[in-house]
Amino acid sequence: MPQEAATDPYADPLRFGQRVQILRERRGMTQAQLADFVGVSPHTLRKIENGQQKTPGLDMVMRIAEALRVRDLGDLTGRPDTRVDLFIGPGHPRLAAVKAAVDSFPPMNSVEPPPVAHLEARLHAAWRKRHASKNHREAIGRLLPDLIRDAQALTRHADTATERRRAQALLAEVYSLSQFFIAFQPDSHLLWRVAERGMVAAQESGDPHAIGVASWLLAQAHRDSGPRHFEAADAVNREAVAYLRPLLPDATEDVLAIAGALEFELGYTAARRRETGTAWLHWDKANDMARRLPTDYYHPVTSFGTAIMGAHAVTVAVELHQGGEYVRQAARADRSVIKSRPRRARHRIEEARGYRLDNQLDTAVAVLEKAAEAAPETIRYNGYARAILLEEVESTQAARRRRAAEVASRIGLLAA
Template identity: 35%
Template structure:
């Protein structure tokens, strides 16, 4: 792989410094990869390298015909809800006159909670939530600036929740600068509120942004620091505090798995598993949907990322997706199962499962890069008799013209 990366770089007249910089890494990192002294396990970094080298198929870099030949996204995905959110976030006024009436923090929190429920229960969650967010952002910002004392702290927690939801709803459609601003504001608001659970939840969100922008080490540092912060409060705290602690463990498990660190990945998954066992069987965290079902779902993701398809599919066989109240999370589970079938070379099964994923949550599949990659692979390489079905799926997901 290193030799192929070097050959591609040199054929384009790029120096190591330039290519490494485009991936937000140093020359020494790229040199070790090119010389084979360091393995490149991060899928996100592979995508960054491919995009920088103007390569539209990862198999050109990996050189392994058995790999999933993922289509490289050469830009952000478009969504009509983004401009309104961009305006609300990036044109925040420096001076705000005190309004005649201020939204009550409890009412503001209720709107945020309802929006989170919509995110998890709507088949068109991204479109519907993006329509609500501009007003929510402005109202929460105004409340924080107008209130004092405990009311301001409550408004800050609500503001942090709103920005966390903004990060979820704009994932893969927002440019990097917006993603970073949103994640930072969520964490800053939680810290200003001095609320351990809000800080931990915002750190979970920040970890998502860091991991998806190819900073796995930094993502792990943030979520593990947050785990240490909230751990002393768990015994006396409400169930949701343990819920966010468990979500942080699952985040670390997936991050380690994507880096190929099997021992650490399974260790953190087991920590999340133990947290789920300590909570009521029916418990579900309102925003991260941590609970028994999500722990099981993450076991599939961890084994898929570790390229242990047989184990992943075995775990998936014992899962009832309907126990998960989040449509978005159910759709993502089916995508992970499809990835497992692709790793085994079974494109017929992968196509059938991807059709279920799309029927479960169409917008989740359309706006999740791993799902689009699976759809693109199937469009190109499905058995001849199934290519018409694969083409219909690819067209619905919106990847066929990009391949």
């Protein structure tokens, strides 16, 4: 048997425990780290991997899948007939058109660039649509191909250094908007192309806000690639924070907000590592920056502002598995209004994760119902939400099973 076949999660007759070990090692995690993530002792996890303990129940399987960021549940179970994509959505109908626009490099004079003010107004309207629409991917997906084409044309036709820097800032912003569409879609290579091009365009522009936004998104791309990439995420974040720090005394609201968003991302990554003190320290720093902003302000890209800090606290508490802390933070967050529909839905998903960890499964499903009301596309393409719903549609509790199935059907997760 070839060496690579022996480590293929689909190669029979691998036991469940062997698959866990292989996927854990590919993530660069120790047994102790994975055991901590899923809430069992290292001794218990060792017995699971060695086959000395029977395959755990569905709840534990889903926790392991979440901790290992398994893209397809079949990779973990070894049953291709039960393929379930967990952290990548099924692919939006407009993905092909967006991808074609990103990959296209038309000849120099084939596209006439729009006036700068016109492109700025269209971008502003696109961000408004993203925050206000229930189906925000559909809303921006129909706009992105033309925005990408026109922003690229604007950079090619810039006559002066000043015009070129302004055009590059707009191009970076278009790529930022694109990343919100491409995230959780089945094309990770496209996401990386857009993230890296956005960073290059932002650096070419020399615009602090553009650089901050591109760094925020690039750091997220690194972090979401798994624990082995956490250091790369932190490196991008720290460099951006250090770059922006001298500018903050006289910064605009948008620059101050992206600096605060970057500060929180350092805390989020620390929480993913279970570094409790560091995570809350960065949350505190981000909260201090949020307090310097008007109470009704929210950042057009990240939604950062005073209203979002409660939601961020829920996320930190959930990642740290801090018992009832996420419930307390959830109650606090609900007193603030998050203007962005997709961000509001994302917050609900984080709440549902917390209630699931606290074994309040009926409440978790009820919260996901609220997420679906706010932004169905957010919950449909979010791996955590999908995992919870797919688990609860198999619940032995009839009422919970029925409610989960209704939500899953409404967002198209159980569509034929």
